[in-house]
Amino acid sequence: MSKPNRKLTYPIGSVWTLGKPAQAETGLGKIVKIVGKAEDFRRVVVVDCEHPEKKAEVRIKNLGNKLAECAKGFDPGSYKLAANRGRITSKAHDPAAHTVKHLFVGRLLEEISYEGKKVRVYRDGGLGRENVLTTEVFQALDFMPRTLFSMK
Amino acid sequence: MIGSSHGSTRGCALLKQEAESAEFSLLPGTHSNISVEAKNGRKTVQPDLIVKTKSVYCVVEAKGLRRSSFQHRQLAREFRLAHTAEDKIPQQTPLLLLVLTRPPLVLIQGKGRQSLETAIMAGLREEISPEEMSGWQEKIRETVTWITWSDIDRIVQRNFNAMNIADRSVQASIKRLVQSISEFH
Numbered sequence A: 001m002s003k004p005n006r007k008l009t010y011p012i013g014s015v016w017t018l019g020k021p022a023q024a025e026t027g028l029g030k031i032v033k034i035v036g037k038a039e040d041f042r043r044v045v046v047v048d049c050e051h052p053e054k055k056a057e058v059r060i061k062n063l064g065n066k067l068a069e070c071a072k073g074f075d076p077g078s079y080k081l082a083a084n085r086g087r088i089t090s091k092a093h094d095p096a097a098h099t100v101k102h103l104f105v106g107r108l109l110e111e112i113s114y115e116g117k118k119v120r121v122y123r124d125g126g127l128g129r130e131n132v133l134t135t136e137v138f139q140a141l142d143f144m145p146r147t148l149f150s151m152k
Numbered sequence B: 001m002i003g004s005s006h007g008s009t010r011g012c013a014l015l016k017q018e019a020e021s022a023e024f025s026l027l028p029g030t031h032s033n034i035s036v037e038a039k040n041g042r043k044t045v046q047p048d049l050i051v052k053t054k055s056v057y058c059v060v061e062a063k064g065l066r067r068s069s070f071q072h073r074q075l076a077r078e079f080r081l082a083h084t085a086e087d088k089i090p091q092q093t094p095l096l097l098l099v100l101t102r103p104p105l106v107l108i109q110g111k112g113r114q115s116l117e118t119a120i121m122a123g124l125r126e127e128i129s130p131e132e133m134s135g136w137q138e139k140i141r142e143t144v145t146w147i148t149w150s151d152i153d154r155i156v157q158r159n160f161n162a163m164n165i166a167d168r169s170v171q172a173s174i175k176r177l178v179q180s181i182s183e184f185h
Helices: A020-026 A076-085 A105-124 A130-143 A146-150 B009-017 B074-084 B116-127 B136-143 B149-162 B168-183
Strands: A015-018 A031-037 A043-048 A055-059 A063-068 B023-026 B035-038 B041-044 B049-052 B056-062 B093-100 B106-108 B112-114 B144-148
Touching (some): A015 A020, A105 A130, A130 B023, A130 B149, B009 B093, B009 B136, B035 B074, B056 B074, B074 B136, B093 B149, B106 B116, B112 B116, B116 B136, B116 B144, B136 B144
Parallel strands (some): B056 B093, B093 B144
Antiparallel strands (some): A015 A031, A015 A063, A031 A043, A043 A055, B035 B041, B049 B056, B106 B112
C-alpha cells in the first residue's frame, strides 16, 4: 500500500505557540497542545501545556510556530529557556558571565548568511577576511585572562 | 593590547582598567538597528564590534588582510556612533578603535590614502550641518585610536612569554588562545 503524500498540518497532539491576542482572549499561556477538532473547521481545541486544566477553542490562524509534532517528551520550560537565551546580554555582577552563547561564531554565521552567492568565497575558511579575522582574534581576546594580560 | 594602541590615551586607559568586565558584541548591526542622525535622515551603521564597560563605549572597525578600503563616510559614521549611540550612557567615554593591516594613512574609496582626521572630518562635513561642526576635530584626537593586526599578535605573544604560570594546564590553555591569534593573520 502506498504511503499518503500529504501530512496533516494541525494534527492532534502537536504543540504550538499561541498569539498574544488569543492568549488574552482565552486565558491560555503561550504554548498550547491541540487536543481535538471543533465543529468549525477553522478552529481547534487546545490546552495550555503548562496548565493542562485550561482548555479552549481557538482559531487556527491564531496558532504561530509548531514547536513539536507530538507533546510527548516536549518540555515547555526548556523551550522558554532557548527562546530567552538570545536576549541575554550580560550579567554585570559576574565578569565570567559576559560571554554568551552565539556571541561570536553564531553572529558570524548569521552575517555570512546574508551574503548570497558571495558566500562561496568563504570556502577557504575565510582566511584574511575581516569578519572571520575579527571573530577569531576578538573571541580569543575575550576568553583570555584579561587582568593577567593587562598587568604586563 | 588596548594600552598599546595609538591615539586616545584617556579612553584606552579606562578600557584597559576595566578590561575584565568588558562586554563584547560582535557584528551588532545584524540584529539591532544601529544608526546615526545625518542631514538626510538616519543612516545605518554596521561596526565589526562594540565593546562596552562601565566607563567606555568603544566602537571597533577592523579591516581584513586583503586590500580593503573604507567607504568614504564610514569612519565619520562610526566615529559619531561612538559618541551618540542610543545605548551609550552619558558616563561612558566614546572611543573608536580601528584595527588596520598597516599604520595610517588609510585607504578611502574614491579618495585615495588619507589621515584618519582628514577622512573623518570629510565624512562629517557631508553628514552634519556646518553649525554642528565645531568641536569635532578635537574629539577625533581625543577619541580615535588605532592598532594593527601584527601589533596585537606581537603584544599578546610578548605578554604571554613574560608570564609565569605555575599550572601547566592553565598555561597550555592560554597558549592555545595566543596561538589562535597568531594563526589567523
